[in-house]
Amino acid sequence: MVPFTRSTMTSFVLAVVFCLSAVTGSSADAQAVRNRILMRVFWQDRETAQLSWADITSGDKWGIKRAWIHGFPMVDAENQELAPMKHHNGVLVTGVRDHQDGTLQSGWISVDTGVFEEPHGNHTHWKYTGLPKVTGMNLDAHQGNPGQLSVSENIFYLAHDQKNGFSQLQPSLLKQASSASESAKFFSGGGSHIALAAVNDAVAYSSWDDESGPNGGRVDVVPLRQAGKPKIAYSFQLPSAAIHGITHNSGKVFLAPADGICWVKVDLSLKETAESVQVNYLSLGQDELSDRPVRTGTFSNARNWVLCTTGEGDQSKLCLINAESADPSVVKVNVPAADGLRLTAPETVLSLGNRYAFLFQERTDAVNGVQEQLTVVELDPDRNRDFSDARIRTTIPVGASRTEGHHGHHAIAFDAYGRYAAFTEPGEGILNLFSLQDMQVVARFKVGGSPDRIVAVGAPEHFH
Ligand SMILES: [Zn+2]
Numbered sequence: 001m002v003p004f005t006r007s008t009m010t011s012f013v014l015a016v017v018f019c020l021s022a023v024t025g026s027s028a029d030a031q032a033v034r035n036r037i038l039m040r041v042f043w044q045d046r047e048t049a050q051l052s053w054a055d056i057t058s059g060d061k062w063g064i065k066r067a068w069i070h071g072f073p074m075v076d077a078e079n080q081e082l083a084p085m086k087h088h089n090g091v092l093v094t095g096v097r098d099h100q101d102g103t104l105q106s107g108w109i110s111v112d113t114g115v116f117e118e119p120h121g122n123h124t125h126w127k128y129t130g131l132p133k134v135t136g137m138n139l140d141a142h143q144g145n146p147g148q149l150s151v152s153e154n155i156f157y158l159a160h161d162q163k164n165g166f167s168q169l170q171p172s173l174l175k176q177a178s179s180a181s182e183s184a185k186f187f188s189g190g191g192s193h194i195a196l197a198a199v200n201d202a203v204a205y206s207s208w209d210d211e212s213g214p215n216g217g218r219v220d221v222v223p224l225r226q227a228g229k230p231k232i233a234y235s236f237q238l239p240s241a242a243i244h245g246i247t248h249n250s251g252k253v254f255l256a257p258a259d260g261i262c263w264v265k266v267d268l269s270l271k272e273t274a275e276s277v278q279v280n281y282l283s284l285g286q287d288e289l290s291d292r293p294v295r296t297g298t299f300s301n302a303r304n305w306v307l308c309t310t311g312e313g314d315q316s317k318l319c320l321i322n323a324e325s326a327d328p329s330v331v332k333v334n335v336p337a338a339d340g341l342r343l344t345a346p347e348t349v350l351s352l353g354n355r356y357a358f359l360f361q362e363r364t365d366a367v368n369g370v371q372e373q374l375t376v377v378e379l380d381p382d383r384n385r386d387f388s389d390a391r392i393r394t395t396i397p398v399g400a401s402r403t404e405g406h407h408g409h410h411a412i413a414f415d416a417y418g419r420y421a422a423f424t425e426p427g428e429g430i431l432n433l434f435s436l437q438d439m440q441v442v443a444r445f446k447v448g449g450s451p452d453r454i455v456a457v458g459a460p461e462h463f464h
Helices: 006-025
Strands: 036-045 051-056 061-066 082-090 090-100 106-111 117-118 123-127 133-140 146-152 155-160 166-169 184-188 194-198 203-207 218-223 234-237 245-249 252-256 260-265 280-282 300-302 305-312 316-322 330-334 341-343 348-353 353-365 372-378 391-398 413-414 422-426 430-435 442-444 451-457
Touching: 036 082, 036 422, 036 430, 082 451, 090 146, 090 155, 106 146, 106 341, 146 280, 166 203, 184 218, 203 245, 203 252, 234 260, 234 353, 245 300, 245 305, 300 348, 300 353, 341 372, 348 413, 353 391, 413 451, 422 451, 430 451
Parallel strands: none
Antiparallel strands: 036 051, 036 451, 051 061, 082 090, 090 106, 106 133, 117 123, 146 155, 155 166, 166 184, 194 203, 203 218, 218 234, 245 252, 252 260, 260 280, 300 305, 305 316, 316 330, 341 353, 348 353, 353 372, 372 391, 413 422, 422 430, 430 442
């Protein structure tokens, strides 16, 4: 495959913009190939703090029709920002943070995506019959600046960083405006900038990101099914502090503190105590330049494997851990990256029987001018469910990020069948459509602003 050079990418943009107007002009043409919706995407615009949506279509040409969401509140882009978003079962939730530790106005907004999955014998059809609309919101000075948002066992979990706790949000209640505002239940546990993993709707592990002090390296274990006022069952300490990431897989909880990775067995029946819980440690090595321990941040999962990235420049690695193993170890895949680039957290997808991880190589400093890249790793080339043969499938140049704190990173989302990916280029105002079958960008859409986080709902329509 020939990678795009900078100049061919630019002419590609112009070509797509031209094609978009051509599609509009020929929409009444009876000879035209029937337009098919590939997925519905929702993306946050950093500049306006608004949420956009669009159906991406294929036909004679690739198409995108952008719109805004009915009932979405005006978020003050000067003093507030949109926080992580997730979707599940037709409902999308986005957090809202303010720049005053949650004392101005923060909280969450829920949206009916208008997309539903219709059973059809041994398969399902995706229908795009509704328009997205806001079903509920909880925005005030008491929501404690929501941070991490995750979905586990059909329930949303939203961390309230300044309230040292988190909420459960029930998608079934979020679907209806009449019940959406009553859908949240608050639990204490975790603090500062919380990383949270809920397991089997029974127990949550909620961490603190303090760099030192009594809460440095602290993890709270919270029962989710207790009667009465929820309480922390017990807390334990990791050997190092500044916890940035957490996940669970195969009966283990994995955590990302300042040094390496720690893991504990999931304690569903709450039989452990602060003293008895066994904290296991996996080293990620030492950084050759700084001589400090190597750390990671955000985890992702594919089958029974946990994935994360470490290092920058020539030290960049994708790390893979078999969570099912009684004695887990770290498999490292070197990812060639230029100096001045760092890998984003992996995003994984199952596509046509193959599992892939997508990693962006982003500038460590927003203005260093190094060409950014997208690397796709094939996780299990021989398909024997052992990922230790993971290898790089392709690396392609991409338009720029525009990083600023947690914002402005490239973000990617996949349709429900894993046929196409949509990813943002925050520094270019562009949304890309990537075909996994062809392993290349097939369309670039100029959407303007600074497209940030993105979510994809649904899968390519088929007609029969
Ligand atoms: Zn069918």
